[in-house]
Amino acid sequence: xxxxxxxxxxxxxxxxxxxxxxxxxxxxxxxxxxxxxxxxxxxxxxxxxxxxxxxxxxxxxxxxxxxxxxxxxxxxxxxxxxxxxxxxxxxxxxxxxxxxxxxxxxxxxxxxxxxxxxxxxxxxxxxxxxxxxxxxxxxxxxxxxxxxxx
Numbered sequence: 001x002x003x004x005x006x007x008x009x010x011x012x013x014x015x016x017x018x019x020x021x022x023x024x025x026x027x028x029x030x031x032x033x034x035x036x037x038x039x040x041x042x043x044x045x046x047x048x049x050x051x052x053x054x055x056x057x058x059x060x061x062x063x064x065x066x067x068x069x070x071x072x073x074x075x076x077x078x079x080x081x082x083x084x085x086x087x088x089x090x091x092x093x094x095x096x097x098x099x100x101x102x103x104x105x106x107x108x109x110x111x112x113x114x115x116x117x118x119x120x121x122x123x124x125x126x127x128x129x130x131x132x133x134x135x136x137x138x139x140x141x142x143x144x145x146x147x148x149x150x
Contacts, residue, residue, distance in 0.1 A: 060102075060103065060104045060105065061104055064102045064104060064115060065118075067100045067101075067102060068100075068102060068115065068118050068119040068122055069122045070100065071122075071123075071124065072098060073098050073099065073100040074097055074098050074123070074125075074127050074128045074129075075091070075092075075095070075097035075098060075099040075100070075127050075128045075129040075130065075131075076099065076100055076101075076102050076116075076119050076127065076129075076130055076131070077091070077099060077100070077101045077102060077103055077131045077133070078102045078103065078112050078115055078116050078119070078130065078131070078132050078133065079103050079107075079112060079131075079132060079133025079134075079135070080103065080104060080105060080106060080107045080108075080112070080133065080135065080137070081103065081105035081106065082133050082135045083103050083131070083132075083133025083135075084101070084103040084105060086101070086103075086131065086133075088100055088101045091129075091131065095128070095129060096128075097127075097128035097129045098128075099129070099131075102115055102116075102119060103133065108137055109137055109138050112132070116130070116132070
């Protein structure tokens, strides 16, 4: 009985067995380095660029993490879509504080409280002002329950 694999195929298989892990490790390392370099969540920990902030088209639930950490803001607007149209620039001009909007459409009081805590935790000093949009969701008995659509 003869084997269909000749002895000359063995070095090719060895090369493949060695090359495949090396390529996988190099690809993972390159992808990770790219992610760290562009800093997509604007953490500021590893970014190689000095560009701060998030693109305008970033969804609020992702952009708020960057804005809440940004030391340029010393005041915030927090709530759901009912307070979303309040203009932070107009409030900044009127009050002298530097406002950012952390309004997240569809959020409930528990999520808004967590976002407020996140904002407060990333301040060196107490904020100058906070605007919290209270609506009918604060009046329901299920306020403390976990959100249905986190």
